[in-house]
Amino acid sequence: MSPSAEPRVVLVTGKGGVGKTTTAAALAVEAARGGRRTLVMSTDVAHSLGDALGVELRTSSSWEQTMAVEDRLHAQAVGARTSVAADWGTLRDYLLTVLDSIGVDPVVAEEFTALPGADEISALLTLGHHATSGDWDVIVVDCAPTAETLRLLALPEVLGWHLDRLMPVQRRLLTAMRPAAAAAAGLPLPGPEVVDVITMWREHMAEVRTMLTSEHASVRIVLTPENVVIAEARRILTSLSLHGYAVDAVVVNRVIPVDEDPWRAAWNxxxxxxxxxITESFHGIPVLTAPYLAGEPTGPDALADLAAQTDSLDGEAPALDAPVPPRGLHVEADGDDFVLVLPLPLARSGDVDLARRADDLVVDVSGVRRVIALPSVLRRCIVKNAGVRSGELRVRFVRDEEVWPRGR
Structure with missing residues (x-):
């Protein structure tokens, strides 16, 4: 597909109970009634997307299975059994063979081979399919609460990192060394079909990661104007930035209209x-507000009305047809040094731990970790210093004279 044909992808997340599903559904209805072919999909196991849309929405059994809600609007709920099940069966059969060879009880083996992260893998593969199908102009993703969303969005890079290191080893073992290697290990080695599935997952994950960090994708954080919720929203902004995802708007939900009633005035x-x-914390990111309605908005008409009442508090509401400014890491040359720059809004130097591990840089921000595969130029350098200022982590690298002498 040409870049102009790529759909606009908006992931909507927030702390549980803040109204993210309603916000995602309202955005999808607004996009569809604006003339765009729109898909709204839920990656939340305990989703309520069907309730918000006023339809009975079951978990899809395949990538292609979506439900028509109204003209130009379809919905889908994704779970562990959506599409990825057949591919997982290949890997699961191999793992059962391995466990059987070392004497693990078959019943226990069945429990051991439950796929960790199956919901996240299925969601990403399904999203990747829709993003390249050419069927949609806008895809709105109603994500699970923030912790699960971070796990979902970290998965493409994490899984890719592990598979990149696994595949060369497995491919070598599947050559002429296979019989001897299997005998030495005392375990059955994976067949070509297992390696093919792993390779396919790796390729799809790389494509999804590229798409989600492109100018066609963004995240919107939904919150309510309460201190506990605001604190979590601040953390999710930092964590999303750590992993290279752009937040294009913050939606403050359930804002009570101002009037003279004493009870409501206290809430105001x-x-x-x-x-x-919120406006101070998220300075530079548009802040939108949605009113606290008298009744729960259910069905497309009520959701469209909610979207129409969503207003801008700070900055302009982002247009769906406008490119998303990139906010990922980059490397700058500074004389003979190089500086790796990673946006980390709201983070402080004390929140960040760094470790160099061979060709990787491990960045930990308040317990959220990212393993960054260093660009080739930095692999021949050593870390001189690092610090956080103005919402950016800046890591200075200098040449390693043993492997990259000056003049070469």
Whole structure:
């Protein structure tokens, strides 16, 4: 597909209970009624997307299975059994053979081979399929709560990192060395079909990662003007930036309209303080507000009305047809040195731990970790110093004279 044909992908996340599903559904309805072919899909195991849309939405058994909600709007719920099950069966059969060869009870082996991360893998593979199908102009993803969303979005790079290191070894073992290697290990080695599945997963994950960090994709954080929720939203912004994902808007949900009622006036004052904290915390990112409605918005018409009442508090609401500014890591030359720059809004130097591990840089921000495969130029360098300022982690590298002498 040409870049102009790629759909706009918006991932919607937030702390559980803040109304992210309603926000995602309202955005999808608005996009569809604006003339765009729109798919809204849920990656939340305990999803309520069907309830918000007013339809009975079951977990899809295949990539292609979506439900028509109204003209130009389809919905889909993705789970562990969506599409990836057949491919997982190949790997599962191999693992059962290995466990059987070392005497593990078949019943216990069945439990051991439950696929960790199956929901996330299925969601990413399904999203990748839709993004390259040519069927959609806009894809809105109603993500699980923040912790699960981070695991989902970290998966393409993490799984790719491990598979890149696994595949060369497995391919060597599947050559003439296979019989001897299997005898030496005392275990059955994976057949070509197992390696093919792993290779396919690696390729798809790389494609999804590229798509989600492109100018066609962004994340929107939904929150309410409460201190606990704001604190978690601040953390998710930093964590998303750590992994290279752009946040194009923050949606403050359930803002109580101002009036003279004493009870609501007290809430207005409390929410006004929260709104000030939000605009200060997310400075530079558009902040939108959605009102606290008298009743729960259910069905396309109510969702369209909610979208129409969503207003801008700070900055302009991002247009779906506008490219998303890149906010990923990059490397700058500074004299003879090189500086790796990674946006980390709201982070402080004390929150960040760094470790160099061979050709990788391990960055840990308050317990959230990313393993960054260093560009080739930095592999011949050593870390001189690092620090966080103005919302950026800056790691300075200098030549390793033993492997990259000056003049070469």
């Amino acid at each position: 004052a409390a929410q006004a303080s929260g709104l000030r904290t």
